[in-house]
Each structure stands twice: as structure tokens, then as C-alpha cells.
Amino acid sequence: MNRRDLNFAERLYLSEVFKGLWLTSGHFFSNMKKHLARQLGFTRIEKGAVTFQYPEERRPFSPRYRSRHRLTQREDGSPRCVACMMCETACPARCIYIVAGEHPDPNIEKYPARFDIDLGVCVFCGFCVEACPEDAIRMDTGIVEIAAYSRKEMIYHIEDLLQ
């Protein structure tokens, strides 16, 4: 890459500050013009830049948006997951922790005695969903507010994920 040193005018910064102000106010006035025009009924004029008034106002998600995980359920409410550990294996962040248990029904055989996802570590890549052979894990809850006061609380357990 060709790089150059700042020239004298740039090093004074003063002119650069005004250039910056010029740019910002340019955006401000052009957006205001567009908003005003649309308010006055000129709907063919394009929309101005928008700010969502979160949390009162929410941005619509696309259906494929990857939000917080959930574990899907069988008809009796137990997890569909069979603890095959495909997701645990595929997870690049290594934030899924599964411990398998012996299911009383030999036709199910294996179930997750423990299923934890450390959402503080998860990179929301969705590989776990892709890897699952049982459609047991999905990232379609639409929940994106995942916050906690400690790292430990960021670890979601099977009870949390089944909801």
C-alpha cells in the first residue's frame, strides 16, 4: 500500500475539523429535507436515514436470522436431542457441553443428561443447527437480548434451552 505522511494543512487539524463538520451537517440537512418532504406527502422521494427507537421500536428480523438457541421437544415435552454430540463437535467456539445418559426406552437409548451452551462464548455461527441430525437444536427464538451480571449466568442449561 502507498502511504503518505500528513501534509502541513492536515497537521494543523483546524481545516480537517471543519471538513468533518461540513460532511456531518450535509447528511443532517439532506436527511431532514427527505423526512420533511415525505411528511408533506412527497412519497416518491426516497426515505431518509432512520434510527429505530429501540427498545420501544424493534427492527424486524429475517426468518433466517440466528438468535438464541432452543432445544426442540418431543410430543411429551422431553428434548428431541439424543446427545449425539454432533453440535458439540462442530461448534468452533467449543461452547456446547453435553453429557449423555441412558434413556429408559431402548428405542431412544441416549438422551442429554446435561446440555449447556455458554452464550458468552458462542459466536452465533449456527454450525450446531446445521450439524444436528435430529432437528433438535434451532436458533429461531428471536431472542437477542442475552445479558447477565456474571459469566456463569451466560451459561444456559437444558431447562433454559427447552423454553
Add this chain to the structure above:
Amino acid sequence: MPTVTINQKSLTVPEGTTIIQAAEQLNIEIPRYCYHPGLSIAGSCRMCLVEIEKMPKLQPACNTRVTDGMVVTTQSPKVKEAVSGVLEFLLINHPLDCPVCDQAGECYLQEYYMKFGLHDSRMNENKIKRHKAEVIGPHVILDTERCVLCSRCVRFVREVSRSHEIGIFNRGGQSEIRLLPDQVLDNNYSGNVVDICPVGALTDRDFRFQCRVWYLSKADSVCNGCSRGCNITVEANRQRAHHGEGRRVMRLKPRFNKEVNRWWICDIGRYGYKFIDDPSRLIQPLEKQGDELEPLDWSTAAERAVGRIREAKQRGGAGSIVIVASPQLTNEDLFVTRKFFGVDLGIDQIDFRIPDKNTLSDDDFLLRADRNPNTRGAEAILLDGGGFDLQRIIESASTQSFGLLYLCEQDLVKKLGSEPARRFLGQFDYVIYQGSNENETSGLANLVLPAATYAEVNGTFTNFEGRVQRIHAGIEPLGDSLPAWRVICKLAQTAGFDYGYESAAEVFVELAQTVTEFEGLSYEKIGSEGMKLPETQPVPA
């Protein structure tokens, strides 16, 4: 000797060689289910079909012997179609339980389907249901839906363990592996059927659902269960500590060695690994203070040990110190032990033989009464000049008193019984215990030094025939524990001797130069199959 051509490659083999064996020598893969080199030939699965020139039909490679001038191909469209067809038949009623099947990842149905199948199912009918998750013995669980009826397990219990617990019952599509009436698959070799089952029909109860096989790292080692020294692979889960309740070693698998154990190991050896990650592991040096053992750091512990040894020697001479090594230690450990205590400190009361009140016996196959992996090595290294007899001191229960006992890896309370052990230990003013696990004996010591287990160290064991075999560390020593030879090096360095060994390999070089019986041996020569001590005479049968 006939010459055979397989896929354009020629090879001359001894009379009686089968096509599958010849192909193996040429590194040509022929898929197989029923064929196993350690069992009789069944020729029943038809996975190994090959095309032979001038033969109208495909022939099974496992039970067709090569003849001179035979031309074989494993690649023709006819062969490919037939093999894929056999797979399709096997999968007709197969449950495809892979997500819950412990075999997944090392399953020959998966493997061969990816290599030779890749067809879509054409079956519209429902699959036949069979027995799932049936416990058939203390170590083995059976799923007859997953079985491909290769009969390897049945031939194993007939020909190798000769225990005859299982067989194939019913006919045609109803055929199933079942236990014989009133039988349980309970013999000391039952775990081997899990290894030879090419699919997930027979799986290991001990390993069941503990973790997935692709998490495991593997290290070549030798079983420490008895003096046979069966070759094994230590398979450990080193990355995902939430599996198997945090234990690292997940299972042991046999490793082929023509001269020692061939394909097999016994169940005592196979399931004898639990002590490695047991909560009883000693993970830091401990010192007795009052009635309790309190932790201390290595350098203080080494100073304490050396100080006590010096003190005992000054007071009562070298004759007041007794060293009890262990046939559980590697040759390298034993050599450094002898070098430090015997040569450098001039202590000649070194032994390793503790009489065991629990009488054990050989079985009629691999297992030996001597449940130590390195008795032969200990004899060669420790006893070559020795006239000291530990047994006399133990048995006489004399009122003689000694200064210090350095005891390695032997639970005297278990071997001698509580009373005799306490009496024996009571003869010493100070007892140092060096070992991997806490036990009643370590609880009676004044100073405890934590040592690594065989799965955590490099080194060699010498089996009862004098075969020296290498072991490789599959996992790190737990906590602050150290390989036994490093423990001794620490003591020696604290005592002012120059013990700068960097690795077990360096110790072995010196061992081979010093101990007559090991003369001329090296890690390179021992290789992966082991090598007999040069002077070992054949043991009379």
C-alpha cells in the same frame, strides 16, 4: 510358490495364501466383515468379492487361495456393483442409529458405505424390529438390529476364549445373535468381541456414552496388569473435561503384536485403568504432621527426604536404610533408583519382592499370576549383584530397628495384611512412600512423594519372557506428580549429584551401557514390537 497379480501388481506368496492376505501385502484394500486374521474363515458376508480372470463368477477373496498365474481385479464395475449390492442388503433392516451408536466414527458400515456404497435406499417396507440395548454380560451390550451377522463374535467364543456363550439362532431374515440358554457373556476375554465386531452390535458397557470416539487421542503402551505385557493403545479424552466425569483415559484397546498378545487383551487388563484418574491420585507431596498428611512443595519435600536419608545414614550407616522398589516401575525408573540409592549412596538393601497373601493364578491364555508388568526388568536391574533378602525382615518380624524405609508403589497393607504391614513399617523410624495413588500404606508414611502412572510416562517394561517393550505417555502426569525416575533425579540433585537426564530415552542409553542384560538395546531397536533381552534363555514351558 504361486505368483498372483492383483490390480496389475504382482506378488509371489507362500502356498495357501488367500487373495485377501496377498492384497493386504500389496496395500490393496478389500472390504470385509466376516474375515478376521485371528479367526477361522467363514466366507459368509460376501463383502470381499473379487473378479478372477477365467472364472465366470465373482469369488470371495477371504477363502479363495491364490494359484500360480492368477489375475485378480478388485476394481471392475462388476465387483463394484456386487459390493455395493451386498451393502444394500446389509442395510435393508439396519436401524441407522449412528447418532446414538457408540461405534459411529469407527464403524465399518459407515466406512464402507462411504467408500463402496453411496446408493439411495430402494426399500419401501418397514424395517424389522429386533432387540435393542440388551445387556449380555458384565462388559458387553448387544443390539441385534445393528448386527451384520458376520459371526466374528461367535467364532471368537468358540475358537479363542473357548467359552461358547453366544451363537446365531433362527433362520434367514430372523437370524440373530443370542446368548445360549442360561449363559452370560462372562469370561476374562469378553471385551474382545467389542473390538472385533465391525459394527455397533456389540459395544462396551464401560465406554458406553462416555464420549465420542473422535475425541480420543491414542498412545501406544503396554498393559501394566500382568507380566504378559500385552500391547495396548491408551485412548484418552484430553480436551473435553466434562465427559466421563472428568477422567482422561476413556478406554484401552489391544494393539496387535504377533509375539505377545496377537489381537487380544484380557478384561482384567482392559478395565484396569481406572486408578489413573481416580480421586485417590496423589497430586502433591505430603508430610505427616501429627495424624494428618499436609501438602508441601516439591523442593521442600526433596530437601526433607534427602535430609532424613542423610540423617539415617549418619546415625546407623547405610545398613539402616531399606529401599523397596516395585515391579510396577519402568526399567528407567528402576535404573535411576538403583543408581542413586545403590551406587551414589552406597545402600545395598534394595529389593522389590513383597510376598502377596492374595494368591493369584495364571489363566490358560494370556493372564499371568504375576500381576506386575516389569518383574523381569526389576530382577535384571536391581538384583544382579544383590544378596539382600527383604523377605527375611518381613517374615522374621524382628525387633530389629531401622532408620529409614523408601517404599515405591506397593500397598503393603493389601499385600501383607494390616497387622504384618504395620509391624514391618513400625521397624522404621521414618517411612517415605513414593507412589501414584493414596492407599492405606501411604497413609502410614511420614513423607509421600507423588509419582505418575504408566499412562503418563515414557519408558520400557520387560515382560516375563524378557521382551523389552516401550510405553508412551498418552497424557500429562496429574497435578504435581512426576515420573518416578524424575522423582529420584530430584532427590539426587538435591543431594548434590549431577542427574541431568532430560528424558527417559537418555536414561535408557545409560541403562543399556551399565546393566549387562540390557547390553546393546536401544529404543530404535525395540521399536513398536519390543525386543528380547539379548541373553534371555527361552523359558521352559
